[in-house]
Structures are given as structure tokens and as C-alpha cells.
């Protein structure tokens with residue numbers, strides 16, 4: 047069964063479909079045939095996805111009369127940079143693509159963020175299709191139009207808002223995803239539940255075994271539900287003037303930790319989010335918003351999903367809090383010597399705590415990370 051969601055960005059008068067299901071490219075050969083007829087097509091992916099899933103991709107589109115061009119980047123967060131972005135843009139220029147042609151981002155969030163930025167810049171906007179291949183990119187990054195590369199220590203600091211024409215969240219691509227990457231993606235699912243929906247949180251707790259086993263029906267449900275929650279907030283606040291910032295829950299601490307470990311394999315993006323969720327929940331508790339019992343419940347759930355909850359799982363010894371704070375100061379929610387933090391009043395009830403002074407955060411982190 048194919049689940050279909052539409053997301054309408056009112057400010058741009060644009061609507062696009064997000065399809066969720068198995069073997070979706072095959073199921074949508076008719077649509078693709080019509081859309082891609084007489085167009086040049088560029089598929090941009092990473093080497094790992096290419097090795098493990100490109101045959102599946104080609105098999106699904108074997109009925110189409112298309113002859114795609116292929117560009118591969120090295121896997122991993124370090125590829126999300128200016129240099130790789132420029133290579134992609136140079137390649138599209140060499141192939142003489144025009145705005146009516148199509149770029150397909152086939153990979154995880156790194157490929158998706160980078161390729162969508164390239165698509166938004168190339169000739170001021172070329173058609174984009176997202177085919178996400180990680181749990182993280184299927185539940186979060188492929189939808190909503192945020193594009194990005196990192197600029198040195200400033201994570202995601204260069205980007206645009208640019209939407210795809212369609213998103214195919216095809217679970218057949220998830221089969222080869224290593225357990226660590228799968229669980230890292232789960233951190234973003236949990237984030238959605240924690241800030242928006244306590245019933246969804248209850249579902250996640252009750253079904254953690256099935257989720258870990260990647261039970262197909264359970265997977266489809268959590269992708270569907272996460273995208274429903276994300277779409278709702280993006281529709282009303284595309285450019286993050288208000289509630290869309292709630293999606294940053296766990297990310298202010300998480301991004302700083304990711305940068306601290308130089309975007310390396312030591313700490314994946316979703317693992318950094320997991321640590322960030324725990325820190326943001328602890329801060330919520332310290333400020334008297336979240337009960338100790340609920341904090342423990344979140345901690346225990348992350349632990350049982352084999353996600354990191356303390357930095358000593360990543361690094362022996364204490365982290366340099368001042369260094370971490372310099373990375374936090376790169377966050378877009380910084381206002382002078384203060385920062386707006388996403389906290390929890392309760393499970394399913396995130397809110398923006400404005401103007402938290404950095405000296406207060408320093409004290410908190412010195413205590414938490416000792």
C-alpha cells in the first residue's frame with residue numbers, strides 16, 4: 047500500500063507529494079515517464095548508496111525510456127561542503143542542463159541537503175526529486191525544503207529554502223542500512239514525538255522492539271507519522287520564523303557536539319541529536335518544566351534503543367565545555383550573549399525558551415559533562 051501525503055507551502059503557492067511505501071519508483075513508472083520525458087536527468091548519490099542500492103534503483107526504473115547521468119560523492123558529513131557543492135554545479139554546467147531538466151538526490155541527508163542546495167542555485171532553480179535512502183532522510187530531511195552545506199565549524203550555515211517536486215520514501219532502500227545509521231535516524235523520529243505528540247511517543251515506547259527489528263508495517267507508520275508532524279509545522283512556518291524552530295529540539299547541543307568531533311564517524315548526526323535530546327530534556331528539568339520521572343523515561347528509552355545518552359560513550363574523559371560553547375555560538379538561534387533553546391514543558395509539548403544566557407548554559411554543561 048502506498049501512503050500519500052501532500053505538503054502545501056502557502057507562501058510559495060507550491061504543493062508536492064510525499065509518497066511512502068515499497069518499490070515506489072516502480073509503482074510510479076507512469077508518473078515518472080510523463081514527468082521525465084525528453085528531459086535530461088542527473089542522479090547524484092554517494093559511493094556507498096551507489097554500491098548497495100543503485101541496482102535496485104535502476105531495476106525499478108528499467109521500464110522507462112531514460113538515460114540518466116550519474117555523479118557520486120564520498121559518503122559522510124565531510125562531503126557537505128563548498129568544494130563538493132561546486133563540483134556538482136560544474137558538472138551540471140558541463141552537461142548543459144537547463145531549468146526544465148531534473149536532478150535526483152539519491153541518498154541520505156548529506157546527499158539530500160547538498161543536492162537540494164545545488165538544485166536551488168543552478169540556473170536559480172532546477173527541478174529536484176528526492177529519493178531518500180536512510181531512515182533519517184525519510185522521516186525528516188527530504189521534506190521541508192531546507193538545503194545546506196557546512197561552512198567549517200558552522201554547521202548548515204550556508205543554505206536556501208527550496209522544495210522538491212516529489213519525494214519517494216521507499217522502504218526497499220532501507221534494507222542495507224547498517225544498524226548504527228538506522229538507529230541514528232530513529233533519534234529524529236523520537237524528536238518529533240517529544241516536541242509534538244505524546245500519543246506518538248507512547249506508540250514508540252510500546253513498539254520499540256518492532257522498530258528495532260525494522261518491522262515493515264511499524265516502519266511505514268513511524269515514517270508516515272513523522273512526516274505528518276513535520277509537514278504540518280513546515281506548512282505554517284516554512285522559513286522558521288516561529289514554531290518550525292521546535293524541530294531543532296536536541297540540535298543546538300547536538301550540532302555543537304557534531305562539530306566538536308569534526309563531523310567524524312565517531313559521532314553520527316542522529317547520535318549527536320540523541321545526546322542533544324538528553325541534554326535539552328535535562329535542562330528542561332533543571333528549569334522546573336519537565337518532571338524527573340519523564341526525564342528518566344526518555345533517557346531509558348534512548349538507552350534501550352542503543353542510542354548514546356552520555357558523552358563518555360563517545361569519548362573518554364571530560365569534554366572542553368568552553369570549546370563546545372564556541373560551537374553553540376554559531377547557532378542561528380543566538381541573540382547577543384543569549385540563545386533561544388527548544389525545551390519540553392512535557393512529553394509532546396515543546397516550546398521555545400527565549401534568551402537563555404550563555405553563562406547559565408556554561409554552568410549547566412560543566413555539571414553535565416563532568
Ligand SMILES: NC(=O)c1ccc[n+]([C@@H]2O[C@H](COP(=O)([O-])OP(=O)(O)OC[C@H]3O[C@@H](n4cnc5c(N)ncnc54)[C@H](O)[C@@H]3O)[C@@H](O)[C@H]2O)c1
Nearest residue numbers: 094121122154155156179180182187192219222223227315
Ligand atoms: N534538511 C533538513 O531538514 C535536515 C533535517 C535533519 C537532518 N539533516 C541533515 O541530514 C544529515 C544526516 O543524514 P543521514 O543520517 O541520512 O546521513 P548520511 O547521508 O551521511 O547517511 C549515513 C550513512 O549511511 C549510508 N547510506 C545511506 N543510505 C544507505 C542505504 N540505503 N544502505 C546502506 N548505507 C546507506 C551513507 O553512505 C552514509 O555513510 C546531516 O547532515 C543533517 O544535518 C537535514
